Amino acid sequence: MKKFKKIGIILLFVLVIGGCAGAFYYFSVNANLLKTDNAKVTAKMYTVTGTSSSKLLEWDVSKGDFVVKNQVLGRQEILPNITSPINGTVVKSDAIVGQLAGPTTQLAVIADTDDMYIGVNIEETEIAKVAVGQKVDVTIDAYGKRVFSGRVTEIDTVTQTYFSNGMTSFSTSGDYTKVKQLIPVKVVIDNPDELPLMYGMNCEVAIHLH
Template sequence: MNVRRVVLLNVIAFIVILAALYGGYSYYYQSTHYVSTDNATIEGQVVPLNVEIPGTLSDWNVSSGTTVTAGEVLGHVSTSAELQQLGQAASNPQVVKSVSNAAKIESPISGTVVNTTATAGQLVAPGQSLGEVVDLSKLYVVANLNETTLRNIDVGDTVDVYIDAYPDLSLKGTVESIGLAANSFFSLIPPSDSASGTYTKVTQTVPVKISLSGYGGENLLPGMSVSVRIHRSTT
């Protein structure tokens, strides 16, 4: 009985040692071959839908999820008030045409409307955003990497991308660009209190843009969480 117990304990100890060795080797291999982070999201170029002249939104034929093409007319701004303000110039065909063209709200790009805040009948002004369009066929990943890992990556490095929404899916990507400033540089809250002279050193993160390939059949959406594993540069 005692012999059995000793043998069993030795076997358990051997298994634990093997597991520890494997875990150590795996950690070493991962840290020396990859730069990984789960602080990453899917992004896309967001293009706002704006108006050129002030007035009343006479019609707005857009809702979230609508597919649009570049130059497609999505709505109009009532031009009667603007023409009245122009007075006699309103009788000039060129002026009328110019105002009428400005009253059209066109999509600047082809893509999908991901958000709309406008309603027919509301007052609108130049620069006001009525919605946003994103080309869902040109999505990419932005990974926020610790500044201490940047020396291990280069533009062109291969990336493994794992989508939280699709656990069984992995995509390939490529490091397209490395940010020229840390994320904290653009923060509204400064990272240090220069007035009091106090400073707490914190590892900063830098955005890295990663292009995606081969995701045509997947329903990827801007803002989705992902994890990335960048194959470390050997140079």
């Protein structure tokens, strides 16, 4: 009986030590990771506007079309040719033949398909931990548990909402409410199998802090 009791104590001791070691490993690993699911597949977007304040006579592209740099997209009465600034995909087309279009009139938006990346939004209280060059593990919802290796390549110098007046919030009484800001971070991943990526695909990222 004493022998079984002794074996039981030893097994309990081993389980406790093993559990502590596992917990230590889990927390030490996760302490060196910054995780978020506020991330999507994206690309730099370019806005196409009119070349002059005149009538749009012709428009030759639609949403989803692939275009090349300097390709003629449409024509106006004055300074006629409207061209693409990059190689990319038309993700928005607002042009209507016959409308007046000036240099501030958005006619289309073209995404840079040669430079697709993961756009990650990091809370301002965590951004000091992030640096260009850090390794990143990325999972894309469309591809299940597959992990893509990546690197932080760029950290924006302004918050996500800076130019949309989203920095602060005021109630009707004029009371100030501080709103936690998000900093956009660019992560480029390795995609050796060239799996198709679509703008807006949801992702989860884990940034290695050390």
